[in-house]
Amino acid sequence: MSIPGLTIIGESINDSVPSTKQLLDCGDIAGIVQLARQQDEAGAAYIDVNIGSRPPELMAELVGQIQRATAKPLAIDTPDYQTAQAGLKAYDPARAGGRKPILNSVTSLRTEMFELYRVQPFRPILLISEHVVEGRSQHCRTAAESLAAARYLLEAFRRVVPDAANDDVIFDPGIVPIGSDCENQLHRVMSVLETMHQDPMFAGTHRSVGLSNFTVMLPSKRRDGSPVKAPLESAFLTRAMPLGLDMIIGSVKRNYQLLPEGHPALECFDDCLKLSGFDVLMRVRQFYAG
Amino acid sequence: MDLSELYQAIVTGNAKKAEEVTKAALAENVDPMELVQKYMIPAMDEVGKRFECNEYFVPELLIAARAMKTSLELITPLLVSRGAKPLGRIVIGTVQGDLHDIGKNLVASMLEGGGFQVIDLGVDVPPERFVEAAREQEGTIVAMSALLTTTMVMMEKVIKALEEAGIRDRTKVMVGGAPITQQYADQIGADGYSDNASGAVAVARKLVAVTAS
Incomplete structure (x- = not known):
């Protein structure tokens, strides 16, 4: 089921997914292409392609093969410059109705990736969960740090691509697993979403998160047998979409919904935002085991 | 004093209880090494076992580890002063x-x-x-x-x-x-x-x- 206004970047072609890793390890290109086709048919707006640390040539080959099987644009998912270059070079916008690919992702320490715009114009996902301190990348601990990273990255992108449309820019505040969030990272994410939503500098830009990360390491079922993950991820969407979140890297198989007030997952989410430290974990645990 | 309460407090992630029992035990001159070896390490082993059989998940591990740490912070200075050595x-x-x-x-x-x-x-x-x-x-x-x-x-x-x-x-x-x-x-x-x-x-x-x- 899809939520109006929410763009899904299909996450299945990722080296960190064990079944996909197996396909990549075996060189099963047809299997990977099939994953792309399935996600296309199930409603993904983009198909993410992550090959881990394999050679850039594989990215180029996969981009070509996947584009022969689907007209959906791709998200080239790699922190490696050469792999990104190979993927962007191989990408044919004409096969995707003229639409640009996404480059997932660029951080404050990897702004040289913007130069690849000359190889192939793309929509960057700008990762604002990290910022540079004394020449080294560090996690953002506060919304103010994430906001500063967003401004820095947007300005850096505009220096390379002065006429880039805001519509091409996607910010990822970096969602963290709620089951291990002892450092109030959920507060940071929600707070920076809210601030950016009200800031004219970011008008028309997009916000995305890797939504499956939110519930990793949690059980699949609650004590009563009902699901844990989809409701908690839906609770995040319910609160984040009014703050401008309009894209996710996620599963097309997941039943995402906007939850009604009073839903147990939404209550859990709201409580977590009021709590801090280990009390967040206790509340999450209460949701699935209580 | 029932020292198994310390074991139970760590397994269930009750940091407050773990601190309470540890303080009481130390006040009664219970050997700190005994607390570690007979109750605390076995408690974390039990937490590990429950994790491996999907009875516990990451939140439980973190909560239990915090309870363990609360007790360890009280005990470590005593162990150090007695020249006790960690496992590694x-x-x-x-x-x-x-x-x-x-x-x-x-x-x-x-x-x-x-x-x-x-x-x-x-x-x-x-x-x-x-x-x-x-x-x-x-x-x-x-x-x-x-x-x-x-x-x-x-x-x-x-x-x-x-x-x-x-x-x-x-x-x-x-x-x-x-x-x-x-x-x-x-x-x-x-x-x-x-x-x-x-x-x-x-x-x-x-x-x-x-x-x-």
Whole structure:
């Protein structure tokens, strides 16, 4: 089921997914292409392609093969410059109705990736969960740090691509697993979403998160047998979409919904935002085991 | 006084209770080493077992580790003053270029709960920092974590740096993280690998036993 206004970047072609890793390890290109086709048919707006640390040539080959099987644009998912270059070079916008690919992702320490715009114009996902301190990348601990990273990255992108449309820019505040969030990272994410939503500098830009990360390491079922993950991820969407979140890297198989007030997952989410430290974990645990 | 309450408090992650029982036990001159060996380490072992059979998940591990840590903070100064030695010394960190710390923190907590002295170097740790920390004491275990396929290659660089520093033969190396496999650990010459935090404690105990023998 899809939520109006929410763009899904299909996450299945990722080296960190064990079944996909197996396909990549075996060189099963047809299997990977099939994953792309399935996600296309199930409603993904983009198909993410992550090959881990394999050679850039594989990215180029996969981009070509996947584009022969689907007209959906791709998200080239790699922190490696050469792999990104190979993927962007191989990408044919004409096969995707003229639409640009996404480059997932660029951080404050990897702004040289913007130069690849000359190889192939793309929509960057700008990762604002990290910022540079004394020449080294560090996690953002506060919304103010994430906001500063967003401004820095947007300005850096505009220096390379002065006429880039805001519509091409996607910010990822970096969602963290709620089951291990002892450092109030959920507060940071929600707070920076809210601030950016009200800031004219970011008008028309997009916000995305890797939504499956939110519930990793949690059980699949609650004590009563009902699901844990989809409701908690839906609770995040319910609160984040009014703050401008309009894209996710996620599963097309997941039943995402906007939850009604009073839903147990939404209550859990709201409580977590009021709590801090280990009390967040206790509340999450209460949701699935209580 | 029922000291099994300490065991129970850690297994259920009740930090307040763990602190209360530990304080009461110490006030009654219970041997701190007895608390650690008879109640606290077995409690964390039980938590690990429950995790492995999917009865516990990461929140329970973290909550239990915090309860353990609360007690350990009260006990450690006493153990140190009596010259008691930890099971082993472990230098842990996420490799250079990688900022992911959830798994690393979890493993660090479990190792501490398992009776090890843990020196946490944090994230984005360059090879020379691992070497420097390992050099300080013979028999140190270097534990490395990586979440990215693009950064896992740094593990091999750390092992090479230990070799170049001439301390590889007196330093054990264990690795873990989402993209790491036993095959990769073998390929780069690591001494131990675990795919989860509770298994990491068992691996570290084996490595310590090998070093001691």
